[in-house]
Amino acid sequence: MSVAVPPVPEWLRPLAELAGSIEAERLSPRFPHPPEGAHPAAVLMLFADGEGGPELLLTERAPTMRQHAGQVSFPGGRVDPGDGEGRDGFVAAALREASEEVGLDPSGVDVFGVLPTLWLPPSNFAVAPVLAYWREPTVLSPVSAEEVRTVLHQRIEDLLDPARRFTVVHPAGWRGPAFDVGTPIPLWGFTAGVIARLFEVVGWERPWDVSDERELPPLP
Numbered sequence: 412m413s414v415a416v417p418p419v420p421e422w423l424r425p426l427a428e429l430a431g432s433i434e435a436e437r438l439s440p441r442f443p444h445p446p447e448g449a450h451p452a453a454v455l456m457l458f459a460d461g462e463g464g465p466e467l468l469l470t471e472r473a474p475t476m477r478q479h480a481g482q483v484s485f486p487g488g489r490v491d492p493g494d495g496e497g498r499d500g501f502v503a504a505a506l507r508e509a510s511e512e513v514g515l516d517p518s519g520v521d522v523f524g525v526l527p528t529l530w531l532p533p534s535n536f537a538v539a540p541v542l543a544y545w546r547e548p549t550v551l552s553p554v555s556a557e558e559v560r561t562v563l564h565q566r567i568e569d570l571l572d573p574a575r576r577f578t579v580v581h582p583a584g585w586r587g588p589a590f591d592v593g594t595p596i597p598l599w600g601f602t603a604g605v606i607a608r609l610f611e612v613v614g615w616e617r618p619w620d621v622s623d624e625r626e627l628p629p630l631p
Contacts (some may be wrong), residue, residue, distance in 0.1 A: 413501055414618070415597070416515045416617065417521040417522075417523055417528060417544070418521075419521070419523050419544050420465075420544070423458055423465075423523070423544060425613045425614065425615075426458075426524075426542065426613050427523045427524060427542070429612065429613055430523065430524025430525070430526060430542050431524060431528065433502075433527065433609075433612060434483070434527065435527035435528070437531055437606050437608060437612055438526060438527065438540075438604070438605055438609060439529040439530070439604060439605070439608075442490075442529065442530040442531075442532055443527070443529060443530070444530060445529070445530040445536075445537035446530065446535075447631065448535075449530060449535050449536060449537035450489055450490075450534075450535060450536050450537065451489070451490040451500065451501070451504075451528075451536075451537050451539075452461075452487060452488060452489045452490055452504065452531075452536040452537065452538045452539070453487050453488075453490060453500075453501040453502070453504040453505040453508070453538065453540075453541050454484070454485035454486065454487030454505060454508075454528075454538055454539075454540050454541065454602075455468070455485055455486045455487055455505040455506065455508070455509045455515075455540075455543060456485055456540050456541065456542050456543065456605075457485075457486070457509065457515070457520065457543050457544075457545050457565075458542075458543070458544050459544065459545035459548035459564075460548070461564055462567065463566050463568075463569055464566055464567065465566070465567040466548075466564050466565055466566050467486070467565050467567060467570065467606075468486065468509075468513075468515075468545070468551075468562070468563070468564065468565070468569060469483050469484065469485065469560055469562075469563040469565045469592070469598070470484055470485070470486055470512060470513060470553075470559045470560075470561070470563065471483050471559070471560045471561040471562075471563060471594050471613070472484055472558065472559060473556060473557055473558055473559060473560045474497075474551070474560065474561065474631035475557065475631070476557075476558065478534050479533070479534070479600075480535065480630065480631040481560075481577060481595070481596050481630055482596060482599070482600060482602070482629040482630075483563065483592055483594055483596065483597070483598040483602060483603075484602045485540070485602055486505070486508050486509035486512045486513055486515070487504070487505055487538070488504065488508040488510045488512075489504070489536070490503075490504040490576050491504065491507075494507065498525050500527055501528075501539040501541055502525065502541050504521050505539075505541035505543075506520065506522075506541075506543075508626070510523075511554060511555075511556070512554060512559050512560060513551040513552065513553060513554060513560055513562050514551055514554050515551060519545060519546050519547045519577060520543045520544070520545055520546070521543060521544045521546060522541060522542065522543045523542055523544060524541075524542035525539055525540070525541050525542065526539065526540040526541075526542065526605075526609075527539070529601075529605070531601050538601070539564055540605055548564070550564070551564075561594070563592060563594075565592055567605065567615075569592070570590055570610070571610065571615060571616070571617055572617075573617050573618060573619035573620065575590055575591040575592070575598075576588070576589070576590055576591075576607075576619040576620075576623075577589050577591070577619075577620070577623040577624065577625050578621060578622075578623060578624045578625070579597060579599045579624075579625060579626075579627050580624050580625065580626050580627065581627050582626075582627065586624070587599060587600065587603065587604055587622070588603050588604055588606075588607035588608075589603050589625070590603055590607075593630060596627070596628055596630065597625075597628075598628075599627065619621065
C-alpha cells in the first residue's frame with residue numbers, strides 16, 4: 412500500500428521523490444544492512460525554510476553522553492514498544508525523541524519519507540532516517556543538558572559549501588566525509604555520511620577537495 416506524501420516546497424521535491432527508491436547501499440556502503448538482533452532506532456532529518464534559507468536541524472550531543480559524546484547528530488534514538496512497528500514506529504520514535512531532546516512540536520511537522528534502515532555498529536542500532544518538513548520553524552533549545560549541548564539550525568547552503576567539506580581521519584584509520592559546522596568536533600561519522608551521500612544522489616553536492624584530510628579532534 413502506498414503512503415500519502417504531504418506537499419513539500421519546490422526545493423525539497425527531488426528529495427521527496429527519491430525517498431522511496433534509494434537503496435541502503437547508496438547511503439551506507441560499508442554497513443548498509445543491520446544484523447539480526449540490532450536495536451531498532453530512528454533519527455529525524457528535519458528540513459525547514461529558515462530565516463537564512465533552507466536549513467536542517469542538527470544537535471550537538473552533550474560531552475557526558477555514554478555513546479557518541481560530543482558528536483553532531485540528528486535528533487533521534489531507540490524505538491520504544493509504545494511507538495509501534497514498521498514505518499509508523501520509526502516515525503513515532505523520531506518525532507518523540509525530537510520532542511524530548513529539543514522541544515519540537517510534532518504538530519507542525521510533515522513527514523514525507525522514511526529512508527532504508529542502516530546499521531550503526533558502535534551502538535548496534537538499526538537506524539531509519541525519517542525525512543520531514545517543518546512548516547513553521549521556531550528557535551529550539553535543549554530540553555535536557557544531559558543529552559544535548561546545542562541545537563543547530565544548520566543552513567543547507569553551508570553544508571553544500573565546498574570550503575566547509577573535508578575528509579576526516581579517525582585515529583583507528585577510518586576515513587569519511589565531514590563538515591565544518593562551527594562545533595569543536597566536526598559533523599562526521601554516520602550523520603555526515605548520510606547527509607553527504609543523500610545530497611550527492613539528489614544532485615545537490617558541489618565539487619569539493621576530497622584530498623583535504625584532517626585528523627578527528629580528540630573526543631570527550
